[in-house]
Amino acid sequence: xxxVATIAGLSLLSLAYTPYPSEMMIxxxxxxxxxxxxxxxxxxxxxxxxxRIMVGGRYTLxxxxxxxxxxxxxGSVIGxxxxxxxxxxxxxxxxxxxxxxAFPGILLALIMMAVLPTSDYTIILALLILxxxxxxxxxxxxxxxxxxxxxxxxxxxxxxxxxxxxxxxxLPNLLPVLLSALVIGFSNAILAExxxxxxxxxxxxxxxxxxxxxxxxxxxxxxxxxxxxxxxxVIITTVSGFHFLGEGIRKRFC
Numbered sequence: 001x002x003x004v005a006t007i008a009g010l011s012l013l014s015l016a017y018t019p020y021p022s023e024m025m026i027x028x029x030x031x032x033x034x035x036x037x038x039x040x041x042x043x044x045x046x047x048x049x050x051x052r053i054m055v056g057g058r059y060t061l062x063x064x065x066x067x068x069x070x071x072x073x074x075g076s077v078i079g080x081x082x083x084x085x086x087x088x089x090x091x092x093x094x095x096x097x098x099x100x101x102a103f104p105g106i107l108l109a110l111i112m113m114a115v116l117p118t119s120d121y122t123i124i125l126a127l128l129i130l131x132x133x134x135x136x137x138x139x140x141x142x143x144x145x146x147x148x149x150x151x152x153x154x155x156x157x158x159x160x161x162x163x164x165x166x167x168x169x170x171l172p173n174l175l176p177v178l179l180s181a182l183v184i185g186f187s188n189a190i191l192a193e194x195x196x197x198x199x200x201x202x203x204x205x206x207x208x209x210x211x212x213x214x215x216x217x218x219x220x221x222x223x224x225x226x227x228x229x230x231x232x233x234v235i236i237t238t239v240s241g242f243h244f245l246g247e248g249i250r251k252r253f254c
Contacts, residue, residue: 003241007234011057020048022055023206031224041226043217049230056208057234063203064189067127072182074128075135080166080174082136083143094140097133105130106195113201123202127192131185138181142174176253184246187239194235210235 019039020026029046032038040049082090100108112126146152147170155165196202197211205212210231217227 001241001245003237004245007057007238007241008061010054011061014051014054014058018048018051018054020051022052022208023047031220031227033224034226040230041224043213043227044220044224049213049227052208052213053210053230053234056203056210056213056231057238059203059207060190060193060210060238063121063124063127063193064186066121066124067131067189067193068182068185070124070128071131072135072178072185075132075137076139076178078132079136079139080143080171083140084147084162084166084170086147090140093136097136100129101133105192106199109192109196110199110201113196123193123196127189127196130192131189134185135181138177139174142177143170146170146173176249180246180250180253182246183242183249187242187246190235190242191239 014022024047026042026046026048029038029042030044032042032046034041038048038050040053043049043052078093082093103111109123109126109130112129113122116122116125143166152165152169155169160169193202193209194211194214197209198215200212200215202211203209213231214228214235217224217231221228
């Protein structure tokens with residue numbers, strides 16, 4: 001929680017304050033080492049690395065939140081529905097999800113980026129399609145554990161419809177599982193966004209992105225290592241924070 005709160009707090013703070021404008025190029029300040037005036041140094045254009053990390057976190061968390069919440073909503077609706085109905089429909093949908101999952105994640109995302117209309121946030125839709133099968137599988141398997149229990153049969157006898165049974169009777173029991181999957185999904189989405197941005201398919205300039213900062217600084221790894229180390233450590237810290245938080249929720253409530 002401390003790791004996640006720190007990163008989220010810095011990202012939100014960037015909406016109102018950064019030490020320097022993220023795109024401001026300071027004359028004769030290229031590759032300045034970390035100091036009091038520039039805590040994480042400057043890059044090849046004289047831009048403050050700490051300010052760019054703060055602003056980049058805003059875009060990274062936006063992409064991650066949109067991806068995870070959208071894919072969880074779609075995957076939950078599909079998974080709960082086919083898990084409750086069962087039969088041929090469930091088998092067909094799950095074979096489609098298995099086919100999507102069979103592709104390497106980054107490769108599937110790159111294919112989606114090539115097929116979908118080009119825009120600054122096409123990556124959100126591409127990653128959303130990538131994450132839907134996982135949430136569908138989680139919610140379907142959870143539904144299968146609950147749909148034949150006594151309290152569900154009692155609701156049916158009392159005349160409750162299928163939608164009411166799913167939403168009012170079964171879904172509340174699945175919320176801890178879903179919450180854990182959501183939080184862990186944040187770590188996976190952040191890592192996927194960083195990878196896509198590193199390859200040049202994520203958030204486009206002039207908006208900063210942690211993955212793109214890594215790509216831009218890799219040629220200066222030995223003479224200005226702070227340009228790479230800073231965004232790399234932030235990615236590791238953020239991914240680890242969300243992963244640990246999700247695991248903690250799972251162990252405590254599931």
